[in-house]
Amino acid sequence: EPEVTQTPSHQVTQMGQEVILRCVPISNHLYFYWYRQILGQKVEFLVSFYNNEISEKSEIFDDQFSVERPDGSNFTLKIRSTKLEDSAMYFCASSEDSAYNEQFFGPGTRLTVL
């Protein structure tokens, strides 16, 4: 069964460093998403991406964040200058046709900012 994959599973970085989190969505899906979950809190929407551009983003997704689909398979989330409060699980998801259909989530990347 096709699945969303994410790498790395755990990333440790120093405050102020740039990180890139990678995702490979399900191959025939058109919509891609990033979410984050701070430990013990709810899952929060960051951004959705369709047709090579951001379709929606939340208040959390400020200028420090960017997304890219550099090739036909990868979908990346970049945090330019990490802060301590960026420590969280980051989940990538994809769907065939927007949030009006089910979203399939990857296993997540645990980001720890020291």
Add this chain to the structure above:
Amino acid sequence: SQQGEEDPQALSIQEGENATMNCSYKTSINNLQWYRQNSGRGLVHLILIRSNEREKHSGRLRVTLDTSKKSSSLLITASRAADTASYFCATAGLNTGNQFYFGTGTSLTVIP
């Protein structure tokens, strides 16, 4: 804010019993989806119910939706120890089709 809120926050039952979790939300929705998350793991999609549907079944899962009350419930029948996980509802709004709002989750423990 459209975020759903689940209750109870935590639920502990014996294996074989039924578990019911509730979710409330604030604005009109296109659909509501339930997810399961095992500790430290990703989210597994369980079931999607659209705003024009009132009830859906999938195996031991039964979901209801009451749009007049802006609420949904997830019933897991004949629970098993493997059902131990956190359960979240997530809503897709009418005009925010590419945003998904998650609730705070219910932590379910099924005691063997």
